[in-house]
Amino acid sequence: VKRTDVFGEDNVPSIENLAEGLKSGKYKRIVVLTGAGVSVAAGIPDFRTPGTGLYDNLEKYNLPHPTAVFDIDFYKKNPSPFVMLASEIWPGRHLPTLTHAFLKVLDDKGLLLRNYTQNIDGLEVIAGVKEESVIECHGHFRTARCTSCKSPMSIDFVSKSIIEDGVPPICSKCGGIGKPDIVFFGEDLPNVFHNNINRDCRQADLLIVIGTSLAVQPVASIPEFVSDSVPRVLLNREHVGGWDRSDYNYRDVFVSGNCDDSVEKLCGMLEWSDELKAAYESV
Numbered sequence: 001v002k003r004t005d006v007f008g009e010d011n012v013p014s015i016e017n018l019a020e021g022l023k024s025g026k027y028k029r030i031v032v033l034t035g036a037g038v039s040v041a042a043g044i045p046d047f048r049t050p051g052t053g054l055y056d057n058l059e060k061y062n063l064p065h066p067t068a069v070f071d072i073d074f075y076k077k078n079p080s081p082f083v084m085l086a087s088e089i090w091p092g093r094h095l096p097t098l099t100h101a102f103l104k105v106l107d108d109k110g111l112l113l114r115n116y117t118q119n120i121d122g123l124e125v126i127a128g129v130k131e132e133s134v135i136e137c138h139g140h141f142r143t144a145r146c147t148s149c150k151s152p153m154s155i156d157f158v159s160k161s162i163i164e165d166g167v168p169p170i171c172s173k174c175g176g177i178g179k180p181d182i183v184f185f186g187e188d189l190p191n192v193f194h195n196n197i198n199r200d201c202r203q204a205d206l207l208i209v210i211g212t213s214l215a216v217q218p219v220a221s222i223p224e225f226v227s228d229s230v231p232r233v234l235l236n237r238e239h240v241g242g243w244d245r246s247d248y249n250y251r252d253v254f255v256s257g258n259c260d261d262s263v264e265k266l267c268g269m270l271e272w273s274d275e276l277k278a279a280y281e282s283v
């Protein structure tokens with residue numbers, strides 16, 4: 001691939017050339033990597049935004065460090081902080097954002113090869129993105145299991161224990177502590193991630209990264225997994241992940257600001273505004 005083939009005739013990585021490529025049908029197998037930022041407008045705080053992020057608001061849990069609340073070894077010894085937090089963040093009270101609607105538009109057009117989401121709020125599928133188009137890299141709250149013997153546990157039992165009784169759910173088989181199937185620090189990602197990531201990255205012809213600090217591995221390395229000829233677009237409030245800003249940059253675009261504003265702008269350029277609005281209002 002000649003570098004000039006990557007991003008338009010003038011070889012300038014820009015949102016205009018991205019829109020041009022989408023319009024002309026150049027990009028048909030898009031991988032979108034999302035993080036907590038895409039759900040902030042839904043009212044769910046992210047982790048790392050100073051002030052409003054969850055990590056700055058955990059004093060009441062008296063943790064040794066903020067990530068301890070999602071650390072598997074810490075949870076087994078001291079489940080109370082997660083039990084308290086889980087009842088606050090349990091899905092069911094929030095609606096998808098315009099950025100989730102954008103994912104649905106891409107999916108409906110057959111352009112979304114996969115959405116790799118780090119989020120555990122389930123808003124992608126609620127927005128209408130097909131289940132097989134989404135890989136929830138850090139799990140979800142729809143199922144649960146024991147942290148010791150790994151036996152499945154009823155999610156109704158686990159949610160009642162956590163939300164109504166405020167106590168950790170105890171496994172009836174071994175007496176271990178249960179938790180919803182969200183991935184804690186110290187746990188492996190679900191098989192569905194490992195089974196698809198290499199093929200999807202090989203096949204991708206465009207990568208769009210939205211609302212993530214790219215701080216958690218292995219997901220943070222997805223931008224390194226796509227081929228050198230694949231344009232990479234970052235829609236985020238801050239510059240993250242060493243997005244290439246050098247003079248030699250031939251494929252990285254950074255669109256700064258709130259992602260909902262950025263997808264609205266992009267959809268405007270693509271004449272997809274009506275479809276975006278319809279997808280957003282369909283929920």
Ligand code: CNA
Binds near residue numbers: 036041053121216
């Ligand atoms: P993070 O580390 O908190 O980073 C969020 C990023 O998004 C930061 O770079 C912000 O600047 C940026 N951001 C925040 N709001 C916006 C916005 N409106 N538009 C554009 N950018 C914005 O979160 P990551 O997802 O990178 O970290 C991975 C963790 C966070 C995963 O394991 C998740 O499970 C976890 N998490 C998920 C949720 C959720 O499911 N909604 C909420 C909070 C944390």
